[in-house]
Amino acid sequence: xxxxxxxxxxxxxELGGFIVLAILLFVVLPLSVDDFRLNLIGKYLSYSFxxxxxxxxxxxxxxxxxGQGVFFxxxxxxxxxxxxxxxxxxxxTAIQSTPGIPDxxxxxxxxxxPWFWEPFNSLGLSLIAVILVPGLFAFLIGLAxxxxxxxxxxxxxxxxxxxxILTILIVGSQGMTGGINGITDLRTxxxxxxxxxxxxxxxxxxxxxFVFICLFLCQFVLRSKLGRLLVAVRDTEERVRFSGYNVxxxxxxxxxxxxxxxxxxxxxxxxxxxxxxxxxxxIVPSIEMVIFCAVGGRLSLLGxxxxxxxxxxxxxxxxxxxxxxxxxxxxxxxIAVVSIFPNGLMGxxxxxxxxxxxxxxxxxxxxxxKDKPVETLSEPLSEPESESTLxxx
Amino acid sequence: xxxxxxxxxxEGLTVSFDGFKAxxxxxxxxxxxxxxxxxxxxxxxxxxxxDLICGRTKSTEGSIKFRGKDLSKxxxxxxxxxxxxxxxxxxxxxxxxxxxxxxxxxFPRGRSVFGALxxxxxxxxxxxxxxxxxxVFLQEHLGMQAxxxxxxxxxxxxxxxxxxxxxxxxxxxxxxxxxxVAERKKTAELLLKITxxxxxxxxxxxxxxxxxxxxxxxxxxxxxxxxEGSMDHVQKDPKVIEVYLGx
Amino acid sequence: xxxxxxxxxxxxxxxMQGFAGLILFSVLVLMALGLAIIFGQMGVINMAHGxxxxxxxxxxxxxxxxxETYLPGLSSIYFFVAIVLAFIxxxxxxxxxxxxxxRRLYKRPLDTxxxxxxxxxxxQQTYRSVFGARxxxxxLPDWMxxxxxxxxxxxxxxxGIIVMVLTLLITLSVYFIxxxxxxxxxxxxxxxxxxxxxxxxxxxxxxxxMTFALGCxxxxxxxxxxxxxxxxxxxxxxxxxxxxxxxxxxGGAANLMxxxxxxxxxxxxxTILEFFMSGSIAKVLxxxxxxxxxxxxxxxxxxxKIRR
Ligand SMILES: Nc1ncnc2c1ncn2[C@@H]1O[C@H](COP(=O)(O)OP(=O)(O)O)[C@@H](O)[C@H]1O
Ligand SMILES: [Mg+2]
Numbered sequence: 001x002x003x004x005x006x007x008x009x010x011x012x013x014e015l016g017g018f019i020v021l022a023i024l025l026f027v028v029l030p031l032s033v034d035d036f037r038l039n040l041i042g043k044y045l046s047y048s049f050x051x052x053x054x055x056x057x058x059x060x061x062x063x064x065x066x067g068q069g070v071f072f073x074x075x076x077x078x079x080x081x082x083x084x085x086x087x088x089x090x091x092x093t094a095i096q097s098t099p100g101i102p103d104x105x106x107x108x109x110x111x112x113x114p115w116f117w118e119p120f121n122s123l124g125l126s127l128i129a130v131i132l133v134p135g136l137f138a139f140l141i142g143l144a145x146x147x148x149x150x151x152x153x154x155x156x157x158x159x160x161x162x163x164x165i166l167t168i169l170i171v172g173s174q175g176m177t178g179g180i181n182g183i184t185d186l187r188t189x190x191x192x193x194x195x196x197x198x199x200x201x202x203x204x205x206x207x208x209x210f211v212f213i214c215l216f217l218c219q220f221v222l223r224s225k226l227g228r229l230l231v232a233v234r235d236t237e238e239r240v241r242f243s244g245y246n247v248x249x250x251x252x253x254x255x256x257x258x259x260x261x262x263x264x265x266x267x268x269x270x271x272x273x274x275x276x277x278x279x280x281x282x283i284v285p286s287i288e289m290v291i292f293c294a295v296g297g298r299l300s301l302l303g304x305x306x307x308x309x310x311x312x313x314x315x316x317x318x319x320x321x322x323x324x325x326x327x328x329x330x331x332x333x334x335i336a337v338v339s340i341f342p343n344g345l346m347g348x349x350x351x352x353x354x355x356x357x358x359x360x361x362x363x364x365x366x367x368x369x370k371d372k373p374v375e376t377l378s379e380p381l382s383e384p385e386s387e388s389t390l391x392x393x
Numbered sequence: 394x395x396x397x398x399x400x401x402x403x404e405g406l407t408v409s410f411d412g413f414k415a416x417x418x419x420x421x422x423x424x425x426x427x428x429x430x431x432x433x434x435x436x437x438x439x440x441x442x443x444d445l446i447c448g449r450t451k452s453t454e455g456s457i458k459f460r461g462k463d464l465s466k467x468x469x470x471x472x473x474x475x476x477x478x479x480x481x482x483x484x485x486x487x488x489x490x491x492x493x494x495x496x497x498x499x500f501p502r503g504r505s506v507f508g509a510l511x512x513x514x515x516x517x518x519x520x521x522x523x524x525x526x527x528x529v530f531l532q533e534h535l536g537m538q539a540x541x542x543x544x545x546x547x548x549x550x551x552x553x554x555x556x557x558x559x560x561x562x563x564x565x566x567x568x569x570x571x572x573x574v575a576e577r578k579k580t581a582e583l584l585l586k587i588t589x590x591x592x593x594x595x596x597x598x599x600x601x602x603x604x605x606x607x608x609x610x611x612x613x614x615x616x617x618x619x620x621e622g623s624m625d626h627v628q629k630d631p632k633v634i635e636v637y638l639g640x
Numbered sequence: 641x642x643x644x645x646x647x648x649x650x651x652x653x654x655x656m657q658g659f660a661g662l663i664l665f666s667v668l669v670l671m672a673l674g675l676a677i678i679f680g681q682m683g684v685i686n687m688a689h690g691x692x693x694x695x696x697x698x699x700x701x702x703x704x705x706x707x708e709t710y711l712p713g714l715s716s717i718y719f720f721v722a723i724v725l726a727f728i729x730x731x732x733x734x735x736x737x738x739x740x741x742x743r744r745l746y747k748r749p750l751d752t753x754x755x756x757x758x759x760x761x762x763x764q765q766t767y768r769s770v771f772g773a774r775x776x777x778x779x780l781p782d783w784m785x786x787x788x789x790x791x792x793x794x795x796x797x798x799x800g801i802i803v804m805v806l807t808l809l810i811t812l813s814v815y816f817i818x819x820x821x822x823x824x825x826x827x828x829x830x831x832x833x834x835x836x837x838x839x840x841x842x843x844x845x846x847x848x849x850m851t852f853a854l855g856c857x858x859x860x861x862x863x864x865x866x867x868x869x870x871x872x873x874x875x876x877x878x879x880x881x882x883x884x885x886x887x888x889x890x891g892g893a894a895n896l897m898x899x900x901x902x903x904x905x906x907x908x909x910x911t912i913l914e915f916f917m918s919g920s921i922a923k924v925l926x927x928x929x930x931x932x933x934x935x936x937x938x939x940x941x942x943x944x945k946i947r948r
Contacts, residue, residue, distance in 0.1 A: 004493045004536035005514055005522075064750045144935060153684055153749045154934050157885070161927045164882070168920050168927075225503055225512040228494055232487045239485045242447065243499045244473035244558065245509075253506045287757060294754070327765035334758025338751035339744050 009223055013354065017302045018215070025208045035197045042204040042272045044312040045211055047072075049265030051293040051304035052218050053258030058290070059298035060227065061254045062234030063151070067159030068262045069286030070166050071134040073276070075263025077177075078133055080276040081117060082126035083186035083194075103185070108175030117176075123190060130267040131260050138259030142252035149248075160283050167282035182277025186270070194271060207268045211305060214261055218301050221257070230254060262289075291330065294337040297346030306345055399458075400425050400562055400592045401446070406455035408445060415441045417616035419455070423562070428593045430603045432627075433613035434636060439596045440482055442613070443564050446594075447479040448472045459562065470504070478560030482567050482596075484547035488540035492531055492550060495539055496522040499554035521557055528586070529553035530579060545576040549583070556587055563587070564594045569602060581605055612636075661911035662800035663869045666807035667693075668903040670862035671880060672887040673814060676899055678855035680831050684749045685885060687756040688737075690877025691763035692856045695733060696726035696863025697872040698767065701776045716781040723806070723864045730860025735853040742852060743845060746834075760877070767874035775873035803865045810861060814854075815896055827851050883910070886926055889933050 010018065029041055050068045058064045088102045096106040101113050119125040141162065145155055170177045178184070186194070193199055221227055232240050233247055241247050270276045279285060288311075296307020311333070318326045341347055401423040408416045416438045423429050431439050444450040446457055448469040457464040464472050487495050500521060503512035526532045529549040534542065542550060548568060555563060568584065569577045577599075584595070584606055597603050603610065603624065610627045612619040620630040627633055671693060678686045686692075703722035707715040737759060745752045780799060787797045818824040829837040830847045838844045863872075870876065883906065891902035906926075913922050 004491055005519055148935055150935055153753060156753060158931050158934050161931050165924050165927045168924050172920050224510045226509040228490060229509055231489055232498060235489055236485060241469040242479055244470050244504050246470045249506050324769055327761050331758040331761035334754050338755045
């Protein structure tokens with residue numbers, strides 16, 4: 001059978017990339033930085049889930065969502081609600097006028113847990129909610145928009161409006177959501193104190209594990225026919241319809257999938273940072289999440305992880321040192337990723353490191369095998385970077 | 394007239410864009426196995442008729458019956474599933490994908506979201522792709538990215554993408570436009586081969602080409618049928634001569 | 641929500657709030673006009689449009705300072721000078737931005753959206769670094785502060801009338817430039833069919849730059865008007881971009897009368913509703929409207945069907 005029909009889950013280059021990332025996250029970073037920094041890195045990594053979702057949805061599918069903070073936030077809130085209820089046991093809140101409900105409810109003269117908080121007494125239901133609530137929300141938005149053929153810039157603006165609306169609603173209903181401060185003072189998970197240093201290290205490893213699970217899930221989606229269909233929809237949507245596909249369903253699916261990924265990130269964020277607030281939901285944080293993806297490279301899953309790490313690291317460092325510089329840098333990044341390096345860090349890596357190395361490698365192989373027949377060479381020569389051609393456009 | 398003898402019966406079809414009637418109370422019938430050619434001056438509404446049949450444009454009035462189903466109430470992909478395939482006037486292929494992948498996406502299986510996720514390139518798929526590629530002269534180019542093909546090859550690729558769907562009604566909008574003489578000849582052969590077991594609607598300007606393949610010809614002018622019948626009949630019709638040679 | 645007001649009191653409230661809305665109306669019309677011109681030209685919302693408006697507001701502020709310090713005798717007319725300067729400043733910045741950034745992004749609407757967002761961040765931070773984070777207020781000359789009484793409960797502010805007359809003048813001239821002048825014909829040609837326009841010898845890149853600059857310049861004038869109803873801070877523009885966008889969406893980008901009608905409806909609805917409702921509910925309603933309209937009629941409510 002000839003070359004063109006082969007389907008590999010990971011090309012050798014991609015496999016190498018996964019291994020390097022695994023060594024970095026599982027071994028190098030835990031050994032080389034202190035617990036505080038490791039927790040910080042864990043926090044950055046929870047944004048990489050959003051970026052992965054955007055790689056699928058925006059990079060491949062061409063659907064730009066400027067409201068991913070909504071799903072990150074809902075996922076984070078679902079987790080936070082469970083932790084808050086556990087922290088608000090009757091003993092812990094004995095001084096309140098209504099013991100047993102979260103403190104901010106008591107401050108706002110609520111005397112009873114609102115109905116939608118009830119399921120969050122159970123960890124199982126809460127974990128299901130982390131995925132399902134944002135998923136369902138995204139599904140409904142997708143259904144309403146894509147079935148009506150709303151797309152492109154209009155869709156981007158609508159997601160932005162949704163982010164703004166949700167923020168205003170959360171801030172406005174202080175008694176039920178904790179308002180602008182969010183849900184704070186989270187303590188234990190089934191009795192296990194998540195605030196200790198050891199707990200934070202363990203949570204870091206949990207987070208990294210989820211990063212890899214999700215990377216593999218995304219890789220599976222991209223390698224399936226659905227991945228190729230996404231590219232096709234991005235470039236020639238009409239042709240896909242006339243190949244007999246219900247394009248709207250594919251868009252709804254990938255948007256929902258990206259939302260669920262973001263939600264997982266949000267839940268892991270809450271666990272590692274110990275609170276959740278509307279400041280991760282609105283227009284500004286949502287559009288910042290797009291830059292994580294764009295800086296990493298909108299067509300690269302691994303780039304999503306590196307992008308989230310790099311941008312957040314830059315943000316922390318810059319805002320500590322010279323706060324004014326951060327907005328300039330952020331604005332500059334938006335401009336740079338659309339006009340100068342549209343394929344982000346991974347694009348730069350492919351052009352300036354991977355490609356020359358490959359050329360050198362093949363030249364070396366050719367040199368060594370000079371006198372052997374040509375057929376043995378044709379195989380490795382046609383191998384590298386099938387994916388990067390997608391980014392050429 | 395009973396609908397049963399016809400694959401496609403279009404009746405009273407009208408579409409207006411801001412009051413401009415691009416297709417105006419149009420009726421025509423296509424028989425099983427027939428090759429129907431639609432000709433007419435530029436702007437006559439030929440492309441719009443195909444748009445209406447395949448669901449790209451919604452009609453203002455009238456009905457389009459295909460094997461008893463009313464296409465005017467169906468969405469694009471449902472119309473494809475019903476067995477209607479459409480080639481666009483400008484070649485429309487997936488430029489970022491290889492020729493092989495272009496065929497693969499057109500293969501009629503795994504068209505739902507989860508079907509696409511679980512889709513496997515099994516022997517059946519490979520066989521269909523290789524057969525189709527050979528038929529449209531692209532067997533040597535399966536691994537090539539589609540935007541590297543020549544204009545004529547892209548036309549063939551698009552025809553191949555339709556063939557692999559096994560449509561029972563094939564609609565081709567100017568399939569030989571922009572082709573070299575040699576490519577034209579090959580395409581004519583190809584069309585005669587692929588039109589054997591299905592009904593076909595072709596839009597074409599090249600009269601020699603039309604004379605070669607047409608069973609019946611419909612002449613469209615300003616959104617209306619000007620004349621209909623055999624090539625000979627149409628060519629002698631004074632109204633047609635007036636439109637083509639007049640003023 | 642209308643409980644506790646008598647009929648005539650309600651009438652007076654509506655009228656007063658309505659006149660108070662005159663300036664808001666003018667700001668929105670001008671902003672929307674600029675945004676719509678740019679939208680028509682590049683197919684994308686200019687996310688930095690609010691910052692161009694704020695540039696105009698800062699220029700107005702600086703002009704008023706200059707007159708106060710150096711030409712106190714002429715300070716009663718500073719506003720008219722400020723308008724011209726605001727237009728020139730915003731239009732020049734617009735032309736520069738188009739040259740440096742936007743022209744590389746035509747046909748990539750999503751990227752344009754992100755790039756203009758980045759631009760807005762940079763401009764905001766620039767304002768903060770130059771003018772400080774505190775909001776700057778402008779004091780109006782006395783003769784503009786007064787109002788004309790109509791009944792014993794209702795009076796019309798003079799500055800409102802001036803701004804509105806100005807807005808109408810600008811709107812009309814834009815209309816004539818676009819519909820009647822040769823340059824307007826070129827713009828419309830480029831918008832409708834870029835390659836064709838280029839083929840018949842129109843210098844599309846100049847037309848693009850001028851159009852973008854014009855849109856930004858009008859936003860600068862809106863900024864001048866804005867100084868009468870609010871004080872200017874680095875992020876004040878952000879608040880207005882949503883409402884402006886709403887106006888454009890509601891009115892349809894290609895339709896001047898639609899824009900004016902929708903700016904009127906929205907400014908009136910907002911000022912009147914704000915009297916009875918909390919600002920945040922009004923915002924949620926506004927945003928909800930945007931979502932629904934975009935979903936139902938992406939091309940805007942008043943727009944005619946355009947061929948694809
Ligand atoms: N979506 C549309 N909106 C407005 N007018 C259209 C649209 N599609 C086609 N038309 C008009 O309908 C007429 C017929 O076009 P078409 O079917 O493409 O002609 P042809 O016979 O050359 O294929 C033309 O005048 C064209 O301008
Ligand atoms: Mg045509």
